[in-house]
Amino acid sequence: MTFESVRNNPELCEQVKAYCREKWEKVSGVFARTADRSVSAEQFPQTWVMLMKTPEGNRVTGFYQLEEKDRLTIHTELTPFITTLFVDPGMHGGKGFGEMILNHARCVLGSMGYDTAYLCTDHIGYYEQYGFEEIGLDLTDYGQPTKVYITDTLGDFRYEVFDRKHPMPDHTRLAVYGLQHEVQENPAFLLWFLKNAAVTGQYPKFFTVTAFRGEGVAGTVNAMRSPEDSRSWYIGDLIVAEDCRGQGIADKMIRKVLTRIGRCAVGGETVCSYIEKDNEASRGLHRKLGFEDTGELKPFGELHFGENITTWIREI
Ligand SMILES: CC(C)(COP(=O)(O)OP(=O)(O)OC[C@H]1O[C@@H](n2cnc3c(N)ncnc32)[C@H](O)[C@@H]1OP(=O)(O)O)[C@@H](O)C(=O)NCCC(=O)NCCS
Numbered sequence: 001m002t003f004e005s006v007r008n009n010p011e012l013c014e015q016v017k018a019y020c021r022e023k024w025e026k027v028s029g030v031f032a033r034t035a036d037r038s039v040s041a042e043q044f045p046q047t048w049v050m051l052m053k054t055p056e057g058n059r060v061t062g063f064y065q066l067e068e069k070d071r072l073t074i075h076t077e078l079t080p081f082i083t084t085l086f087v088d089p090g091m092h093g094g095k096g097f098g099e100m101i102l103n104h105a106r107c108v109l110g111s112m113g114y115d116t117a118y119l120c121t122d123h124i125g126y127y128e129q130y131g132f133e134e135i136g137l138d139l140t141d142y143g144q145p146t147k148v149y150i151t152d153t154l155g156d157f158r159y160e161v162f163d164r165k166h167p168m169p170d171h172t173r174l175a176v177y178g179l180q181h182e183v184q185e186n187p188a189f190l191l192w193f194l195k196n197a198a199v200t201g202q203y204p205k206f207f208t209v210t211a212f213r214g215e216g217v218a219g220t221v222n223a224m225r226s227p228e229d230s231r232s233w234y235i236g237d238l239i240v241a242e243d244c245r246g247q248g249i250a251d252k253m254i255r256k257v258l259t260r261i262g263r264c265a266v267g268g269e270t271v272c273s274y275i276e277k278d279n280e281a282s283r284g285l286h287r288k289l290g291f292e293d294t295g296e297l298k299p300f301g302e303l304h305f306g307e308n309i310t311t312w313i314r315e316i
Contacts, residue, residue, distance in 0.1 A: 016047065050097070061087070116153060157212065159211050236273070283312075
């Protein structure tokens with residue numbers, strides 16, 4: 001199976017438009033207009049065709065389109081979208097071709113520099129299997145309910161969130177231990193904490209964002225809510241593997257932490273970090289992300305911090 005874009009390929013464009021007319025007539029008008037624009041567009045839209053090699057030549061077996069905005073949603077601030085995805089009915093039935101198309105789209109968008117992608121659908125229950133997360137309900141312009149989903153794109157690094165419902169597997173925890181060894185006074189305590197305090201509910205709102213390169217752990221950060229003040233959050237144990245630094249991993253992990261806290265925020269939430277006064281990398285990172293140095297060391301519940309450290313705070 002291969003994927004080809006119709007960009008600069010009017011012949012393929014005509015082939016896939018005819019295929020769409022035959023297989024999915026209802027959307028073929030809109031699909032054709034977008035496909036035509038894809039032939040000469042520099043960035044968006046894009047029309048990708050899944051092709052199977054046969055003795056008679058390449059046979060179309062599916063397609064998808066990428067748009068900067070989706071005309072179906074009122075969420076005009078979101079970009080980019082995976083749209084009009086179709087797998088040949090002869091290839092349905094758990095063979096994984098839908099997932100293959102989605103992963104191809106996520107790779108294309110990842111290589112264009114996008115971290116996330118969106119999708120609108122009334123096909124409820126399908127995309128969830130592939131890690132798409134619902135972020136809202138919407139109405140199409142013809143009045144039908146649709147859901148808006150978000151997903152990570154695929155690039156050199158993959159990010160995963162672990163929490164009580166989705167605990168970190170032991171092998172990942174050991175890899176995190178290896179990474180933390182260099183900076184933590186007692187990484188074994190952190191390992192215990194990840195498995196016990198966090199998961200058993202001592203800190204009911206606790207999660208970890210971990211970055212992976214292939215199977216290896218490239219970075220990790222923990223976030224937890226204060227047991228005493230439900231609007232007060234702490235970010236800690238942030239680290240990126242030395243050979244992965246300077247590529248935006250910490251930036252992305254903390255943004256993911258902030259987005260997740262923001263999603264369940266009721267208002268007035270603050271997030272704090274504890275940073276050594278001479279840690280220029282971490283100070284620069286937090287400054288870039290809108291944190292401010294309070295100039296003092298404020299306590300966070302029963303947690304104690306060392307010397308030469310100040311508390312940095314940001315509101316959600
Ligand atoms: C701090 C740390 C997590 C940063 O990770 P990273 O993935 O390299 O950071 P990013 O690539 O996401 O950088 C994001 C921003 O942080 C700042 N930054 C990162 N490294 C920096 C450095 N060496 N000097 C100054 N600013 C730096 C920059 O503002 C950067 O944005 P830019 O690339 O647009 O300039 C990493 O250096 C690390 O693991 N250090 C050891 C552990 C540690 O100190 N943890 C923090 C404890 S509070």
